[in-house]
Amino acid sequence: MEEKKFFEVLYNSNEAGVKARAGIIRTSSSDIETPVFMPVGTLGTVKAIEHRELHEINTEVILGNTYHLFIRPGIEVLENAGGLHKFMSWNKSILTDSGGFQIFSLAKLNKVTEAGVEFSSHLNGDKYYFTPEKVIEIQRILGSDIMMPLDECLPYPSDSGLIKESIKLTSKWEKKCFDYFKLTQDMYGHTQRLFSINQGGTSFEFRKNSIDDLTRIDFDGHAIGGLAVGEEIARMYDMVEFSTDLLPEDKPRYLMGVGTPVDLLECVEKGIDMFDCVLPTRNARHGRLFTTNGEVNLKSLKYKNNFESPDEECKTYTSMNFSLAYLRHLFISNEILGIQLATIHNLGFYMDLMTKIRIAIKRDSFKELKKSFLEKYFSNVEESTAK
Amino acid sequence: MEEKKFFEVLYNSNEAGVKARAGIIRTSSSDIETPVFMPVGTLGTVKAIEHRELHEINTEVILGNTYHLFIRPGIEVLENAGGLHKFMSWNKSILTDSGGFQIFSLAKLNKVTEAGVEFSSHLNGDKYYFTPEKVIEIQRILGSDIMMPLDECLPYPSDSGLIKESIKLTSKWEKKCFDYFKLTQDMYGHTQRLFSINQGGTSFEFRKNSIDDLTRIDFDGHAIGGLAVGEEIARMYDMVEFSTDLLPEDKPRYLMGVGTPVDLLECVEKGIDMFDCVLPTRNARHGRLFTTNGEVNLKSLKYKNNFESPDEECKTYTSMNFSLAYLRHLFISNEILGIQLATIHNLGFYMDLMTKIRIAIKRDSFKELKKSFLEKYFSNVEESTAK
Numbered sequence: 001m002e003e004k005k006f007f008e009v010l011y012n013s014n015e016a017g018v019k020a021r022a023g024i025i026r027t028s029s030s031d032i033e034t035p036v037f038m039p040v041g042t043l044g045t046v047k048a049i050e051h052r053e054l055h056e057i058n059t060e061v062i063l064g065n066t067y068h069l070f071i072r073p074g075i076e077v078l079e080n081a082g083g084l085h086k087f088m089s090w091n092k093s094i095l096t097d098s099g100g101f102q103i104f105s106l107a108k109l110n111k112v113t114e115a116g117v118e119f120s121s122h123l124n125g126d127k128y129y130f131t132p133e134k135v136i137e138i139q140r141i142l143g144s145d146i147m148m149p150l151d152e153c154l155p156y157p158s159d160s161g162l163i164k165e166s167i168k169l170t171s172k173w174e175k176k177c178f179d180y181f182k183l184t185q186d187m188y189g190h191t192q193r194l195f196s197i198n199q200g201g202t203s204f205e206f207r208k209n210s211i212d213d214l215t216r217i218d219f220d221g222h223a224i225g226g227l228a229v230g231e232e233i234a235r236m237y238d239m240v241e242f243s244t245d246l247l248p249e250d251k252p253r254y255l256m257g258v259g260t261p262v263d264l265l266e267c268v269e270k271g272i273d274m275f276d277c278v279l280p281t282r283n284a285r286h287g288r289l290f291t292t293n294g295e296v297n298l299k300s301l302k303y304k305n306n307f308e309s310p311d312e313e314c315k316t317y318t319s320m321n322f323s324l325a326y327l328r329h330l331f332i333s334n335e336i337l338g339i340q341l342a343t344i345h346n347l348g349f350y351m352d353l354m355t356k357i358r359i360a361i362k363r364d365s366f367k368e369l370k371k372s373f374l375e376k377y378f379s380n381v382e383e384s385t386a387k
Numbered sequence: 388m389e390e391k392k393f394f395e396v397l398y399n400s401n402e403a404g405v406k407a408r409a410g411i412i413r414t415s416s417s418d419i420e421t422p423v424f425m426p427v428g429t430l431g432t433v434k435a436i437e438h439r440e441l442h443e444i445n446t447e448v449i450l451g452n453t454y455h456l457f458i459r460p461g462i463e464v465l466e467n468a469g470g471l472h473k474f475m476s477w478n479k480s481i482l483t484d485s486g487g488f489q490i491f492s493l494a495k496l497n498k499v500t501e502a503g504v505e506f507s508s509h510l511n512g513d514k515y516y517f518t519p520e521k522v523i524e525i526q527r528i529l530g531s532d533i534m535m536p537l538d539e540c541l542p543y544p545s546d547s548g549l550i551k552e553s554i555k556l557t558s559k560w561e562k563k564c565f566d567y568f569k570l571t572q573d574m575y576g577h578t579q580r581l582f583s584i585n586q587g588g589t590s591f592e593f594r595k596n597s598i599d600d601l602t603r604i605d606f607d608g609h610a611i612g613g614l615a616v617g618e619e620i621a622r623m624y625d626m627v628e629f630s631t632d633l634l635p636e637d638k639p640r641y642l643m644g645v646g647t648p649v650d651l652l653e654c655v656e657k658g659i660d661m662f663d664c665v666l667p668t669r670n671a672r673h674g675r676l677f678t679t680n681g682e683v684n685l686k687s688l689k690y691k692n693n694f695e696s697p698d699e700e701c702k703t704y705t706s707m708n709f710s711l712a713y714l715r716h717l718f719i720s721n722e723i724l725g726i727q728l729a730t731i732h733n734l735g736f737y738m739d740l741m742t743k744i745r746i747a748i749k750r751d752s753f754k755e756l757k758k759s760f761l762e763k764y765f766s767n768v769e770e771s772t773a774k
Contacts, residue, residue, distance in 0.1 A: 043716070043717075043720045043722060044713070044716065044717075045717060045722050045724040047722065047723060047724070048723040048724060048727070049724070050704070050724065050727060050728070051708070052704070072716065072719060072720050073691070073712070073715075073716040073719070076692075077691060077692055077712060077716070080692050080694070081694055081710075081712065081713075086694075087694075087710075087712070087713055087716075088713055089708050089709055089710075089713065304460070304464060305463075305464055305467050307467070307468055307473075307474075317437070317439070321438070321476050322476055323468075323474075323476075325460070325464060325468060325474070326431070326468075326474055326475055326476065328460075329430070329431065329459065329460040329464070329474075330430075330431075330432060332459060332460070333430045333459050335430060335432050335434065336434060336435040336723060336726060336727075337432040337434070337435060337436070337437065339723060340435070340437060340723075340727065341437070
């Protein structure tokens with residue numbers, strides 16, 4: 001019997017100008033229907049939501065952050081536990097980043113060479129040295145279903161000479177990651193996969209160079225990195241459009257760190273299969289709700305006596321049981337339950353949107369979905385913001 | 388057809404020296420088996436736990452705090468919502484305190500007279516004036532199933548002259564509460580009840596005076612107030628023993644603000660039917676777990692690589708799914724999920740203990756339960772603390 005493919009495109013949209021596709025990613029842990037949104041579980045927990053609640057909203061894959069997990073609880077604990085799945089009691093898929101993004105955005109950099117990067121922890125200043133081989137080794141111990149290679153993440157904007165050098169370094173690092181990946185074994189009896197991350201900022205030329213370099217290697221999927229870091233949103237969309245034309249059709253395409261509900265619709269349309277973003281969970285912690293009628297600031301005085309549901313259409317535990325006035329009260333009173341309920345709703349809203357997107361793609365009604373979604377989402381001009 | 392009684396004692400223990408009884412309190416919202424532990428829901432939320440999770444552990448009644456709710460979200464909002472049940476979407480019973488305890492412990496006191504008490508909010512210094520009538524009026528608007536009267540709560544220790552005057556004032560206030568209660572109507576079509584609160588510190592004489600005064604009035608139940616405020620624990624137990632001998636058998640007896648699992652066992656034995664305490668929820672927020680084998684400090688280094696359940700015997704969502712090492716990691720990393728999971732376990736543990744207590748009373752095996760519970764609970768000397 002033939003082994004089932006890791007990734008299959010099940011349906012390509014027939015709508016004009018719509019590059020969206022519906023597919024499936026099969027890991028040893030779960031079958032993931034694409035396009036998919038992956039909640040961010042930085043430290044082995046998607047913040048303020050229980051695992052059973054993630055299951056309830058049909059979460060098949062979450063993210064883990066190699067950099068953060070390496071520091072806390074540390075690799076020794078994770079190895080003793082038998083990997084991240086067992087440590088955190090999460091039986092669905094996990095994708096781990098390489099730590100690159102955090103090293104270059106959070107940690108204090110000491111030295112970057114072709115061999116690797118030396119940095120100091122943002123928590124206590126402890127010095128560490130990550131090499132391409134080391135990040136694979138760590139992710140072998142984490143036992144994530146999908147691993148990411150070490151890449152250099154430049155700040156935006158960066159000088160073009162710098163970008164040119166950087167994508168060369170990234171290509172070299174990722175090649176080393178791939179080679180080391182092929183040399184090493186899965187530790188816990190389940191198959192691990194490795195993606196590439198292309199860089200190049202918002203330069204078409206550099207982005208093409210990076211994609212060309214990396215698609216020559218047989219990675220299991222390809223991620224677009226270094227976007228949504230401050231550039232114009234239209235430019236980001238252009239880069240995505242440009243990149244998906246260059247990426248192979250038979251591999252999943254992952255747009256890292258994106259984005260708003262609008263971004264998801266725009267980028268699915270341009271052929272993206274996978275997303276992750278802290279927005280739904282982070283906004284929840286600040287009392288900002290994503291709803292069918294746009295963003296809602298729960299702390300607003302205008303909800304003080306509003307006993308309606310925050311979202312009549314997107315049915316979550318939160319929207320089906322609690323009023324805007326009650327949710328406002330919880331945030332005004334700094335009650336943790338407010339964060340819990342807002343997180344359940346925001347992630348539920350994202351998951352619900354992705355389900356609708358997958359159905360619409362298969363029915364060739366993606367454009368219709370996008371139009372009706374955006375009409376409602378921006379109907380409440382006062383509340384809605386670009387991001 | 389005769390209306391079912393508000394309170395019935397269904398079984399009196401036949402064990403020597405055991406005054407425990409199993410009964411039932413019937414409110415318009417739910418049937419509450421006693422002895423019962425009532426989770427504290429200060430501001431219209433039991434901190435860090437969802438309503439469905441309270442249902443899951445068989446919570447039939449929670450507390451609300453009149454003082455806190457009066458300040459936030461305010462009486463106008465609660466009235467517009469149609470009462471506290473509707474505001475917070477809680478369909479089981481609610482008991483509200485009168486605000487007395489908070490006024491005397493949290494707020495800045497301005498003036499106490501026979502007519503009432505003037506105080507400044509602990510939040511913003513706003514001045515308010517509570518009278519016995521006013522606290523009934525507020526609780527009519529809250530629509531709680533069980534209301535408490537205004538009482539004066541003295542600090543411990545207090546001068547005996549002061550206590551003597553204070554219990555006189557408390558008796559007058561509570562008489563006024565009762566009269567006003569009888570003059571006013573339920574607002575939302577369900578029956579509200581009113582308890583008394585006796586005071587008297589740790590003086591047998593004053594406590595008796597207070598109980599004598601208050602049991603002459605036909606309150607629906609009687610609470611013992613002003614204990615567990617710093618006195619010796621043995622003295623507290625003595626006062627409870629003394630008080631339950633004086634309290635009528637056909638009314639529920641509520642020991643306010645108590646206590647540890649050990650306190651629950653001791654005071655059920657002495658004839659208490661109702662308890663409330665912030666310990667399970669507050670300790671959870673600080674990473675302290677109540678378990679079958681005693682208290683566990685989840686932040687302890689010794690759990691770093693302990694992949695066992697925190698409690699093999701008391702089965703909660705937390706103990707059945709997560710390890711000590713994972714819970715420790717969540718607390719060390721300041722992750723909200725740690726607080727959620729600890730809260731679920733601690734309240735689950737308390738509820739489970741109360742269920743076991745009710746069963747044991749009916750089987751005349753309360754002493755056996757207490758012995759075996761305490762043996763295990765104090766088996767891990769290193770971890771367990773008196774409180």
